[in-house]
Amino acid sequence: MLFDVQPKTSIDELFGRRAEYLSFLDAIEKRRNFFIITGPRRIGKTSFLYAALNELEQEYGIPYAVIDARAATSLNSKYPQRIIAERLYKAISRKGFVGGVISRIKGIRISGIEVELQEKGFDIVDVLSAINEGNELAVIAFDEAQYLRFSNEDLTKLFAWVLDSLHNIVLVFTGSQVGVLENFLRLDEGDSPLFGRYEVRISLPRFNPSESLEFLRRGFEEYGIDVNERELLPVVNTLDGVPGWLVHYGAHRIDGLTNEEAIEKVLEKAMKYVQTEFEELDKLSPRYRVVVRAIAWLSEGRGYARWERIKGLVEEELEEKIDEKAMRGYLSKLMDYGFVETIGYGKYRIPDPVMYRVFRR
Numbered sequence: 001m002l003f004d005v006q007p008k009t010s011i012d013e014l015f016g017r018r019a020e021y022l023s024f025l026d027a028i029e030k031r032r033n034f035f036i037i038t039g040p041r042r043i044g045k046t047s048f049l050y051a052a053l054n055e056l057e058q059e060y061g062i063p064y065a066v067i068d069a070r071a072a073t074s075l076n077s078k079y080p081q082r083i084i085a086e087r088l089y090k091a092i093s094r095k096g097f098v099g100g101v102i103s104r105i106k107g108i109r110i111s112g113i114e115v116e117l118q119e120k121g122f123d124i125v126d127v128l129s130a131i132n133e134g135n136e137l138a139v140i141a142f143d144e145a146q147y148l149r150f151s152n153e154d155l156t157k158l159f160a161w162v163l164d165s166l167h168n169i170v171l172v173f174t175g176s177q178v179g180v181l182e183n184f185l186r187l188d189e190g191d192s193p194l195f196g197r198y199e200v201r202i203s204l205p206r207f208n209p210s211e212s213l214e215f216l217r218r219g220f221e222e223y224g225i226d227v228n229e230r231e232l233l234p235v236v237n238t239l240d241g242v243p244g245w246l247v248h249y250g251a252h253r254i255d256g257l258t259n260e261e262a263i264e265k266v267l268e269k270a271m272k273y274v275q276t277e278f279e280e281l282d283k284l285s286p287r288y289r290v291v292v293r294a295i296a297w298l299s300e301g302r303g304y305a306r307w308e309r310i311k312g313l314v315e316e317e318l319e320e321k322i323d324e325k326a327m328r329g330y331l332s333k334l335m336d337y338g339f340v341e342t343i344g345y346g347k348y349r350i351p352d353p354v355m356y357r358v359f360r361r
C-alpha cells in the first residue's frame with residue numbers, strides 16, 4: 001500500500017524509480033562493485049534499497065545484507081566493526097548466503113592493508129572473506145553511511161580492501177547528507193584508501209508535481225477513495241514531491257482527517273523531525289540556525305537567496321561582522337548536510353519544503 005508509513009520492501013510497492021532500478025541492475029550486470037545512492041531525507045532511499053535488493057535476490061539469486069549505519073554507530077559509536085560483523089554474520093545464516101562455519105584467519109595482512117582482528121566475537125575480515133568465498137555475488141549495503149564517520153576505525157581502508165580483493169562482493173552506500181558522506185569516503189583525495197575507485201552514483205530526486213498527484217491518487221484508490229485532484233494541489237505544492245511527507249498526509253486522510261487537518265498534522269510532525277535533525281549542527285554552533293533562517297526569509301516562495309544578502313542579514317541578527325571565510329564555511333557545512341543547496345553562483349535555497357517553513361516561523 002502506497003500510504004504505508006514503513007519503508008517499502010518490494011519493487012511492486014514502489015512508486016516510480018523504474019529508471020533508477022534499471023540503472024542499478026545494469027551496473028550490477030556489468031559487475032560494478034561500488035555504488036552510492038543519494039537523495040534528501042524521506043525521499044525513499046531505504047525503500048529503493050530494499051526493493052531493489054529483494055528483486056535482485058528473488059530474480060537473480062543474489063543475496064544481500066543491509067546494515068543501518070546509524071544503528072551500528074549508536075550501538076558502538078567508536079568501534080562499529082564488531083557490530084557490522086555481527087550483522088553480516090546474521091545475514092550469512094539467512095537463506096541465500098553461504099551457511100556453515102567460518103574459518104578463522106588470524107593475523108591477516110592483505111594487499112599491505114592491516115586489518116585489526118578482534119580476540120572475541122565475529123571478525124569482520126573472516127565474515128567478509130566467507131561471504132566472498134561462498135557466493136558468486138553478494139551485496140552489502142550501508143544505509144545512511146555518513147554515520148560511519150564517527151568510527152575510530154578507518155573503515156575506508158576496509159572498504160578499499162573489499163573492492164580490490166573480494167570480487168564477489170558489491171558495496172552500496174546510501175546517504176542523505178551527501179557532502180558529509182563524501183567527506184567520509186574521500187574519493188577524490190590522493191592519499192585516501194578509496195581514491196580512484198570507480199563508483200556508480202544513483203540519485204533519487206523528488207517527485208515532480210504530476211508524479212506527486214498520481215502518487216496520491218493511486219494511494220487513495222487503493223482504499224477505494226475517489227478524491228478531487230484539485231483539492232490535492234495545495235498538498236502537492238506544500239509537500240513538494242517528498243514521498244515521506246506525502247505518505248504521512250495520505251495516512252492521516254485515511255484515518256479520517258480533513259484535507260486541511262491532514263496537511264497541518266504532517267507539517268506539525270515534520271517540523272519536530274526537522275528540529276531534531278538540525279540538532280547535530282546546533283551542537284557545533286548556534287550560527288547555523290541563524291544562517292538557515294536568513295536564507296528562509298530571503299527566499300520568498302522557496303526561490304533563492306543571494307550570498308551578499310544572506311551575509312548582511314546574518315550580521316544584522318548577530319550584531320557583528322562575519323568574515324567571508326567563516327560565512328563560506330557555514331554555507332558549505334549546511335550544504336554537506338543537505339539542509340541548503342546552491343542553484344548557481346552565490347544563490348542558495350532550502351530544498352526541503354518543511355525545513356523552509358520551520359525556519360520562516
Ligand code: ADP
Nearest residue numbers: 005006008014015042043044045046047243244
Ligand atoms: P529515506 O530512506 O530516504 O529517508 P524512506 O525509504 O524511509 O526514505 O521513505 C520514507 C517514506 O516514504 C516511507 O513511508 C516510504 O514507504 C515512502 N516512500 C518513499 N519512496 C517511495 C516510493 N518510491 N514509493 C512508495 N513509497 C515511498
